[in-house]
Amino acid sequence: MKDNNYRKKYSKIPVVVIIFNRPDKTKILYESFKYYKPSKLLIISDGPRNSFKDEKEKVDQSRKVFEKIDWECEVLFNISETNLGCRERIISGLNWVFNREEKAIILEDDCIPSEEFFxxxxxxxxxYQANKKISSVCGTNFLPDWSKTKNSYLYSKYCHVWGWGTWKDRWEKIDFNLDRLxxxxxxxxxxxxxxxFRAYLYWHWIFNNVKKKKINSWAYIWNFTNFINKSISIIPVTNLLSNIGIGKNSSHTRSLPYKYITAQESKKKLKFPLKYPSNLLLDF
Known part of the structure; x- marks a missing residue:
């Protein structure tokens, strides 16, 4: 089956959008959907923090972006009126998604997909729906100079959640409280x-602080779940996302210790039809 005939056979996959208090970035994400035009959008929104002036207005503005869609699309909202925080809000929101859907594409408000992403x-x-070894499909590649393969994607023990997707039965394995740590x-x-040993020390430090709630992250919990189940993530050979949220106002990523090349900046484009790996072996 040729990739360019793919959409003629398969219906579009539901798209999950995680928003908060950045209506400007939410609007940019919304505009990027006009190429793909999802037939179903599931919007996860946290509530405003009482200690932040004018945040309720920004939260409301972000939600309004998806109230009027100019293509045929079912839109469902999962809204919290109180602030749950990144960890609890996103995990509870994705629990809501996978109580409804068998698989989903997931984007946060600052992760802008390229045309190739969808x-x-x-x-x-x-x-890979029937292959339970695969837990996640990622749209981000942090190694833009990777040249060890002629295939279209890599296999990794790490999941990059700047634009990704998974299935209901994989998500249901999440160890929400790191009970097995x-x-x-x-x-x-x-x-x-x-x-x-360096990776071992780093990740134990991360997981200890997440369990103690000193780090408010859901993504580390998802990676922990993947590690202990020896699950594999798919990584495209080139970055298919542009994260526009990196900077001083970011909750988690104010800067990066390496050169981040967005999908817009990358000279490498994902070509179709895809070249599939012959063996399921970890690249990194």
Whole structure:
């Protein structure tokens, strides 16, 4: 089956949008959908923080972006009137999504997809739906100079959640409270699985602080779940997203320790039809 005939056979996959208090970025994300025109949008929105002046207005403005869609589309909202925070809001929101859907594409308000992103996600989420070793399909690649493969995508133990997708049965495995962390620390499983002592120390530090709620992150919890289940993520050979939220006003990513090349800046484009790996072996 040729990739360019793909959409003639398969219906579009529901798209999840996670928004908060950035209506300007939410509008840019909305505009990027006019190429793909999802037939179903599920909007997850956290409530405003009482201590932040004018935040309620910004939250309301962000929600209004998706109240009037100018193409045929079912829009569902999952709104919290109180502020739950990044970790609880996104996990509870995705629980709501996967109580309804078998698979979904997930985008936060600052993750702007390229035209190739949605085709890639459709192909991968359908191709690997029955392969339970694969937990996630990612749209972001942080290694733009990767040249060790002629294939269209890589296999990784790490999941990049700047534009990604998964399936209901994989999401249901999430260890929301990191209940297995103490067990994993005793067996030193991560030391062998991650491959280096430096990675082992780094991730134990991360997971300890997430469990103590010193780090308010859902993405680290998802990576922990993938690690302990030896799950694999699919990474495209080139970045298919442009994150426009990096900077001083970002909740988590105010800067990066490396050169981040957005999909717009990248000279490498994902070509179709895709070149599929012959073996399911980890690249990194």
């Amino acid at each position: 085709t890639f996600m459709e192909l991968m989420l359908s191709k 103490d067990e994993i620390k005793k067996t030193k499983f991560l030391k062998g699985y991650l491959g280096t």
